Amino acid sequence: MNITIRPLQMSDIRLMTELLNEIIEIGGTTAYLNPLPEAELASWVARGTERASWTIAEDDTGKLVGFQWAEPHALLPPEAASIATFVRVGVVGRGIGKRLFAETSKHMKRFGFEWINASIRSDNDSGLRYYAKMGFKDWKVDPDAMLSDGRITGKHHKRYDL
Template sequence: MQVTIRAYDQKDLSQMTEILNEIIEIGGTTAYLSPLKESDLESWTKRKVAHARWNVAQDETGQIVGFQWAESHPNLPPEAASIATFVRVGVVGAGIGSKLFEATSTQMRALGFEWINASIRSDNDSGLRYYTKMGFIDWKVDPDAALSDGRVTGKNHKRFDL
């Protein structure tokens, strides 16, 4: 599969929502528990946060196969960005996440961030493996972190120094 990384465009929202909702439906790999509407993702892309960057991975047919964003976050110091990554079910392992992170980390470095934080459910083995593979290391673990439905899953906070 040939993958191109490019900046998100509003026309990508439908496929991005589809990717995230399929992951939510499967369960166990994201903190989001309820299906999202396209307007939900659209509002996220328009948040007034410093230096947000949204990237999509597109295959040779034009299909969006993954997306990633990084931005400042109120629970992090100003030199840190928070990151989130989602890859279409069935194409995980095709190097999509690596290519997305290469673009995003370059952008965050250019914007002056010193490190990137990834907060992952402690029971999300694939997410923990992905961020470890990208070079993130644990800097904080919250074993009592709960999901919006009250289930305690814990949360690992990993950091990548730029």
């Protein structure tokens, strides 16, 4: 499978929403528990600052197979960005996340960030493995972190120094 990495276009929002909602609907270990309307994801993109990066992964047929974004976050210091990564069910483990991160980390360096934070549910084994493979290290673990439905899953906050 050939993968192309490119910047987000507003026409990608519908496919990004479908990909994310598929993960949510199968009970994936994302922090999002309820399907998102397309307008909500579009509002996240629209709120973006000049220091936000939205990157798309497509296969050789043009099908969206993953996306990643990183941006400033109110709970982090100004030198840190927060990152999120989503890869289509069934194509995980094919280097898509690695290729997305290579592009995103270049953007974050160019934007002047010193480090990137990934906050991952403690029960998200694949997410924890992915960020560890990218070189992220735990800097804070919250064993009592709770989801919006009241379940306690814990959360690992991982740091990647640029």
